Amino acid sequence: MSTIKLTVNGKAVSADAEDRTLLVHLLRDHLGLTGTHVGCDTSQCGACTVHIDGRAVKSCTVLVGQANGSKITTIEGLSKGDELHPMQAAFRDNHGLQCGYCTPGMIMSAVDMVHRHSGKLDEATVRQELEGNICRCTGYHNIVKSVLDAAGRMKVANAAE
Amino acid sequence: MGVEGIGARVARKEDKRFVTGKGKYVDDVRVHGMTYAHFVRSPHAHAKVKSIDISEAMKKTGVVAVLTGKEIVEDKIGNLICGWMIHSKDGTPMKMGAWPAMAPETVRFVGQAVAVVIGETRNQARDGADAVEVTYDELPAAASITAAIAAGAPQLHPEAPGNIIYDWHIGDQAATDTAFKSAANVVAMDILNNRLVPNAMEPRSAVAEYDSAEEHFTLHTTSQNPHVARLVLSAFYGVAQEHKLRVIAPDVGGGFGSKIFIYPEEMVALWASKRTGRPVKWTSDRTEAFLTDAHGRDHLTKAEMAFDKDNKIVGLRVKTHANLGAYMSLFSSSVPTYLYATLLSGQYNIPNIYAEVVSVYTNTTPVDAYRGAGRPEASFVVERMMETAARKLKADPAELRRKNFITSFPHQTPVIMAYDTGDFNASLDAALKTIDYAGFPARKAKAKSEGKLRGIGFSCYIEACGIAPSKAVGSLGAGVGLWESAEVRVNPVGTIEILTGSHSHGQGHETTFAQVVADRLGISVNQVSIVHGDTDKVQFGMGTYGSRSGAVGISAIVKAMEKMEAKAKKIAAHHLEASEQDIVIENGEFKVAGTDKAMALANVALSAYTAHNLPDGMEPGLKESAFYDPSNFTFPAGCYVCEVDVDPGTGKTTFVNFVAADDFGRLINPMIVEGQVHGGIAQGIGQALLEGAVYDESGQLLTASYMDYAMPRADDLPSFKLQHTTTLCPGNPLGIKGCGEAGAIGSTPAVINAITDAIGHDKLEMPATPSRVWHAIHMKQAAE
Structure with missing residues (x-):
């Protein structure tokens, strides 16, 4: 057992967990943040993607001890109150989701993707960058559209700030 | 249609919870x-x-x-x-x-x-x-169809000697054999339909x-x-x-049947x-x-198609072995029989069909319905045969199909199904135009000059959806009825709850079902809530599969709405001192036609619940329910065309263009329909190029993780070009045919037809990995 201290969605949290606990289970089982999902056991599907210190990471690959002291953003922490993050809004507006299970991981990956490419994305790049996130419902067509749309919206939002 | 009514691209009501991580899945329950x-x-x-x-x-x-x-x-x-x-x-x-x-x-x-x-x-x-x-x-284990039916094979169940579950047939054997004897040309193929794992993400x-x-x-x-x-x-x-x-x-x-x-x-x-x-x-x-999780597909088929001298089909003979795994899952027996062989007529006039299906036990995971369930297997047989026949008969693949299309409806096939309506020329024409078929030879020549093998492949699919008329499926062995239920509850303030026996696991019912109600009453979708998925809240219902939620589930809602509206009109007429025949519903009001007299839905509802002034003998309340049993299956159909480049050096297939032209009858929300088609195509392409459940001889599943089973990823797929043509289904009130499975049914043969066209070799197993394609190219070269 270890005591893990994290900042999650801007709030300091502390939890006692077995050393073998994965970050995704800490988030879901200990902190009740069930928006982060588990879709596979092999770090392939990306449903568990969160931001650790600003970078998209599959939270099923991280032991809680490795995350100790870090700043974590989950899907629940992405919107500002009732105002959706541009990526969330773009997924809704472009029908970028169906069953919704992969969606939180997709959105967290996509936000990081837009940041890393400074918003300069094309279809081929988005498709390549989404390799680590599996969706079974959409055929990715509308996810790609959503990410490209959001890249534009995020640029506008950044310019406004 | 109104901005939120039938035909409108309304953004999904359920999405806010999903994009913010507030969805509530079973594992979230504590x-x-x-x-x-x-x-x-x-x-x-x-x-x-x-x-x-x-x-x-x-x-x-x-x-x-x-x-x-x-x-x-x-x-x-x-x-x-x-x-x-x-x-x-x-x-x-x-x-x-x-x-x-x-x-x-x-x-x-x-x-x-x-x-x-x-x-x-x-x-x-x-x-x-x-x-x-x-x-x-x-x-000892029998891990494949071939191993299970071999002499001396290990026996799984004492109840099933030889591991045979049933040896079933459909159609007229004698008439079909006679047709083959008089045929000018016969095309024969061995077709393997690879085993898949549904893999809903949850x-x-x-x-x-x-x-x-x-x-x-x-x-x-x-x-x-x-x-x-x-x-x-x-x-x-x-x-x-x-x-x-x-x-x-x-x-x-996600479910996809599993x-x-x-x-x-x-x-x-x-x-x-x-x-x-x-x-x-x-x-x-x-x-x-x-x-x-129940796996899908896994058929071994021998098929023969007979043509007369004018290239008209005169007969089809099919023998299929289906692998049902180690145990019979809930609906497993129906998938390779009534959901498969009844679709072997495809879009074509085939006067004589005879199909035999032997289902066998093997020491593998049970197999049952997976998106399309039998219909992708049928479509794959028919469309691979048509494409191969066109090549053998030196006919244009589009024109050979056109020549054999069913053009008058209703059409009774020799394998039970009675197609109610369709326009197969319309979807073929839409697809040919969108892909610029006329320009294909020039594109192929250009690709050749760049060292690429260009191919084009067609698939004109038909499926039976809207599952299903209860009496008909009962006569075929189903243990349940396949109607659907709905209840409309108008609250005293005029908001509405629809309780449906359908279940949404990605299909967007909370939006599309609300659109139907909004359209009828002229109100906003936000005034309507869809309640589903809880046996304590909702009356008995049959759920969602077989592309049935629109054609059957919405039809039940329409039926319940009609009852509710009839009562509401009586109440409005009573208050407005008019005849109920003169009451029309517009913009959330009950109006006396041709006058300015009107009563808002909220006031009608309130009046129903206060019951202070209702017509004599009327019960209070405004709530109606209905059970809808379809009179026939529905028959979505369409034409998919796929254009690919194959790299002869590596065997890798790259998509140049993918066109889907579908006829789903009435569309409630085209945005959601397109999403269904996209997802279906991805699963169909997955089957064609990537996915396959592989067992070794001892029955170990070698593909039991995402490290080993190739799920389609974003960079494996192209963007898709979709078209819609429309013939309304005459069998249900809104003319809906269903759209949930078409993509998975239509796409797979189009992809394999395109690759085999590119490489000029018809023998190619799925998934058509670069290695298999490369070997097929070299087998052809060796043969030459």
Whole structure:
């Protein structure tokens, strides 16, 4: 057992967990943040993607001890109150989701993707960058559209700030 | 149509919760005192269970209980069932072997559960399961159709000699044989339809609670049809009585058929919650999902198509062996029979068809319905035959199809189905135009100059959806009716709840169903809530599969709405002192036609509930329900055309263009329909190029994780170009045909037809990996 201290969605949290606990289970089982999902056991599907210190990471690959002291953003922490993050809004507006299970991981990956490419994305790049996130419902067509749309919206939002 | 009515691209009402992480899936459910289940599973494909030693497991910290098949038998829990009776040619009923939820004596596939450990935490349950010592006597396994039907093959079930479940047929054998004798040309092919794993992204999960005071169970479960789950768990498995069992299927993360069935794990969790007196959660991990979720497809087929001298089809003969795995899953028997062979006429006038289907047991995971369920297999046979025939007959593949299209409706095929309507030329023309078929030779020549092999492939599919007319399926062996139910509750303030027996697990019913109501009443979709997935809230319903929620589920809503509107009109007429025949509904008001007299829906509703001034003899309230039973299947159809480049050096296939032209009848929300098609195409392309469940000879599943089973990823797929043509379905009130499965049915043959066109070689197995394509190119070169 270890005591893990994290900042999650801007709030300091502390939890006692077995050393073998994965970050995704800490988030879901200990902190009740069930928006982060588990879709596979092999770090392939990306449903568990969160931001650790600003970078998209599959939270099923991280032991809680490795995350100790870090700043974590989950899907629940992405919107500002009732105002959706541009990526969330773009997924809704472009029908970028169906069953919704992969969606939180997709959105967290996509936000990081837009940041890393400074918003300069094309279809081929988005498709390549989404390799680590599996969706079974959409055929990715509308996810790609959503990410490209959001890249534009995020640029506008950044310019406004 | 209005901005939110039928035909409008309304953004989904359910999405806010999904994009903000507020969706509520089964594994998100936590109840006080909850324990966790972990199953002990067979590592062998076929073995006798000699002993199960639970003593070490019981000593582990946090282990609450270890239960085995012995206790299941003790508690008289029923075996799993297959609910569709098929009779063999000789009239004998299908041979169903017993399937206990945990194997007390014999295991027949890798991953079959033999025990379950209930622990205080997820990890403690897992540690306990690791400590259960099971000893087995291994038996030889039959891991494929070929191995199972070979002489001297290991026998799985004493009930099924030779591992044959049934040897079934359809059509007129003598007439078909005669047609073949007079044929000018016959095209014959061996066709393998590869085995797939559905892989909904949310793994199966169950949270079971037992209230000993009330003797009542609550089961949260990942189900496409919670009422059917409740019925089966009570009537057949005897775990709980129907009125003492509440089944809730909350947000469900995809199904594709795999969540229709009632599996051992959910049943054991429910039973264990009573046996241990503690709530039990079980959530599958991905490898368990690969090993235990019902797989799809897995057919071996020999097909022959006969043509006259004018290239008109005169006959089709098909013999298929279908692999149903180690046990018969809930609807497994119907998939390779009535959902497959009845579609072998495709879009074509084929006067004579004879098909034989032999279903066999193998030491593999049970096989059942997966998106399309039998219809993709039929479409693959027919469309591979048509394309290959066109090449042999030196005919244009589009024109050979056109020549044989059914053009007058209704059309009775020789294999039961009566197509009600369609316009196959319209979808073919739309597809040819969109892909610029006329420009293909020039594009091919240009690709050749760049060292690429360019190919184009067609697929003109038809499917039977809107499953299904109850009387018809009953006569074919179904154990259930396949109608749907709906209830309309108008609240006293005029907001509306629709309770539907359909279940949404990605299809967007909360939006599309609300659009239908909004359209009828001229109100906003935000005034309408869709309630589904809870047997305590919703009247008995049949759930969602077989592209039925629009054609059957919405039709039930329309029927209930008509009843509600008739009553509301009476109330409005009474207040407005008009004849009810003169009342029209517009913009949320009940108006006297041709006047400015009107009564708002909210006032009609309030009047119904205050009941101070209702017509004489009228009951208070404004709530109606309906059960809708379709009169026929619906027949979505379309034309898919795929253009690819194959790199002859590596065998890698790259998409140049993918066009889908579908006729789904009336579209409620085209945006959602397009999403369904995209997803279906991706699964169909997955089958063609990437996916395949591979067993070794001993019955080990070699593809039991995402490291080994190639799920389609974003960079494996192109963007798709979609077209819609429309003939309205005459069989239901809105003319809906259904769109959930078309993509998976139409796309696979188009892709393989395109690749075989590119490489000029018809022998190519799926998935057509670069290695297989490269070998096919070189086999052809060697042959030349």
